[in-house]
Amino acid sequence: MMSKFEYDTFYGGYDIFAVSKEKYTKEEAIELAKVELEHDKKPYYLAIGSAFVRHRAGVNEDHEPCVGWWLEYKEHKRSCPCWVFHLAFTLIKPFRDEGYEYIEIR
Numbered sequence: 001m002m003s004k005f006e007y008d009t010f011y012g013g014y015d016i017f018a019v020s021k022e023k024y025t026k027e028e029a030i031e032l033a034k035v036e037l038e039h040d041k042k043p044y045y046l047a048i049g050s051a052f053v054r055h056r057a058g059v060n061e062d063h064e065p066c067v068g069w070w071l072e073y074k075e076h077k078r079s080c081p082c083w084v085f086h087l088a089f090t091l092i093k094p095f096r097d098e099g100y101e102y103i104e105i106r
Helices: 026-036
Strands: 007-009 017-020 044-059 065-072 080-088 101-105
Touching (some): 026 044, 026 080
Antiparallel strands (some): 007 017, 017 080, 044 065, 044 080, 044 101
């Protein structure tokens, strides 16, 4: 069964944008991320990796209980595979993350 998740912005973690692998191609996900994560300081890099989202109860960054989509790095029952994105302004280690692809935005 396909998840209802399409794409969303996430707060309080490393990756800040996720796009469903079930509903969007990698190229479509990159185009969505370019719009959602556009930054004035150019050039920059759009880092793309893999993770999962799951609709569940949890505690948000304000320590309040809430139910919603949660970005996770382990697959669980009912997880939706997704592409995850964050911005990078340098590719110099230790800032370069293993397992991420980097796309230069000019």
